[in-house]
Amino acid sequence: MSKTVLVTGGTGLVGKAIEAVINEEKPPNERWLFVGSKDADLTDLQSTRAMFERYQPTHVIHLAAMVGGLFHNMNNNLDFLRKNIQINDNVLLLSHEYKVQKVVSCLSTCIFPDKTSYPIDETMIHNGPPHDSNFGYSYAKRLIDITNRAYNQQHGDMFTSVVPCNVFGPFDNFTPGVSHVIPGMIHRLHETIYLTDPEKPQKEKIFSVYGTGKPLRQFIYSKDLAKLFIWVLREYENVEPIILSVDEAAEVTIAHLAESLVQGFQFKGKLEFDSSKADGQYKKTASNAKLRKLLPDFQFTDFDLAIKETVQWYIDNYEKARK
Incomplete structure (x- = not known):
């Protein structure tokens, strides 16, 4: 039986990675459609309905969301809450109306309770308030899980969700103030090297990283996440969410990330940490035990290699990268 897979947010980081994997696979009996904001305004029900009518999907991967980095979230919690609720409600309602066989929505590890034990797992999403910095985004994303369960209970719909750790890779959003930690740092280091004081010798330049460098994070390369999304x-036939994360042993400090970026750019200047800037959550270690039980042999890309490839992509595609 053939599938028509509609990928919302398909022009973004994860969508582009899925598209790259699908183009390599060329799966028979699967038609993949990658749509972005130009195809429909997902905060508007009629615009979303027109898109579903046009494409008639049998399956949906729902990636579209209003997203941003730490400081953007801190200043716009209401917008993150309202717009993401609208987007998610419209996509799931139309998926039900058009009898979509399966929807896989994308959550995030940042939605977990701020005060919790580690490692976090799929059963702990609703155990307490999220971190204050991004409560609007977090509650909107948590509601996807609630809505999935309600559609399944009332109508038998197979709507599920995945919870990736921090994603990075080619086609990320490198825009200052909006980007997440890795693309934000890549953009700033590139500017430090090539645009700030171009006459100044690189050895005399300073790359200043926000915060102490001590917080711990699990990062997943977009190409790895894409393969897991397709799987x-x-x-995966279960309404319960599944965490898609690298192993706990692969957790790195922000300082390690900064040093990896310095290596990736072959930066010859000085690396400093600005402790006057906020660190955000110290850690949010996620357990991928459920994933490992189902896919014990999945091989994740080495972190430093993935950083090097992402840096090279940014350098090669600087003119057209989102920044």
């Missing part, structure tokens, strides 16, 4: 769409 979930094809094989």
Whole structure:
């Protein structure tokens, strides 16, 4: 039986990675459609309905969201709450109306309770308030899980969700103030090297990283996440969320990340940490035990290699990268 897979947010970081994997696979009996904001305004029900009518999907990967980095979230919690609720409600309602066989929505580890034990797992999403810095985004994303369960209970719909750790890779959003930690740092280091005081020798330049460098994070390369998303769409038959994360042992400090970026750019200047800037959550270690039980042999890309490839992509595509 053929599938028509509609990927919302398909022009972004994860969508582009999924598209790259699908283009390599060329799966028979699967038609993949990658749509972005130009195709529909997902905060508007009629615009979303017109898109579903046009494409008639049998399956949906729902990536579209209003997203941003730490400081953007801190200043716009209401917008993050309202717009993401509107987007998610419209996509799931139309998926039900058009009898979509399966929806896989994208959550995030930042939605977990701020005060919790580690590692976090899929059963702990609703155990307490999220971190104050991004409560609007977090509650909107948590509601996807609630809505999935309600559609399944009332109508039998197979709507599920995945919870990736911090994603990075080619086609990320490198825009200052909006970007997440890795693309934000890549953009600033590139500017430090090539645009700030161009006459100044690189050895005399300073790359200042926000915060102490001590917080810990799990980062997943977009190409790895793409493969896991496709596996979930094809094989994972459960409404309960599943965490898609690298192993706990692969957790790195922000300082390690900064040093990896310095190596990736072959930066010859000085690396400093600005402790006057906020660190955000110290850690949010996620357990991928559920994933490992189902896919014990999945190989994640080495972190430093993935950083090097992402840096090279940014350098090669600087003119057209989102920044």
